[in-house]
Amino acid sequence: MPSVTIPVNRPVDASLREQAARMRDEFRRQGTLVVNIVSSPGAGKTTLLEATAKHWGGRRRIAVLVGDIATDRDAERLAPWVPVRQLTTGGACHLELPLVQRGLADLNLPNLEFLFIENIGNLVCPASHDLAEHLRVVLLSTTEGDDKPGKYPKMFRTSQALVISKGDLLPYVPFDASRAVEDARRIQPELATVTVAAHRGEGVAAWCELLEAARSRMLALSPAAAK
């Protein structure tokens, strides 16, 4: 049969990836570190962001886009501390770039130092979606079990930092933090880690230092934005 094979050799989601890369570069030039926070539901993403905003107490220009399938409860919790917009997905199990773009336009805050995107609680699908972040942070709470990294390899491989949350429960739960870190680093050897008990403020200073260091590294790549 006369036919012709035309090479394409592109990721199926190439156009979204390219768009995300352009946005990431634009944020870098503006000096905004974009942080995509992922975890299972209830691991403490919102609590960590509340603690972060309280720790900085207005000394950093920050904003939050918070994703949920339904309700704006997380945005209500964060609103006293930080400019926030709720992204409601209406059932979708992850955030995608167009939702983030809409939230950003609604937020309308240029010259941020940190933009946090709180993803939908889900350790699977959000791993496959680039939201133009510079830093992907995965939270693993001590009540979830220390065997999770190996069970969700894509999420841990695509993250640069692991926050072990609810660290104050360690004496009471069968969670071995060193085992969790070891399991995660088999998949992502360069993973930075910090343990927090965010509602008590414990570990929050170290977490904020991790964020500042990540932003400094980004600015070092971008002399124009560092001034």
Next chain:
Amino acid sequence: MHEESLVRALLNAASDVLKNAGGVRVLSLRVEVGPLSGVERLLVETAFERLVDDTPCRGAELLCETPPLVVRCRDCAHEFDASVLRFACPACGSLGTRIVSGDEFRLIDVTIVADDDAAATAPLTADSEKPTCPA
């Protein structure tokens, strides 16, 4: 799950290839589903079967390949198969490694029937495989 939206994007991409090449029919799409792509091959195949006949790719066949998960060491350039999900370099022990392939859902190529004359001699795969309804 997001396989369905990815398969829609895949069919759009293949339809664009068909249109840009001035072809009349897509015979097959060859894709790679990497072990760390976050995409499940079986779900891709079932979504493709469900969606293909409503697109310009009607009747096309999906050919799925599973590449190995290949990782390269940034320090010693050693390349290794990380399908067992151990990413530190087995040669020098470095933790600085980069995925070379196996973390993507890629469209490799599209095979089309290029012109009307050829199309006349090439019945639709779908028609030849499915029972036809008499007019």
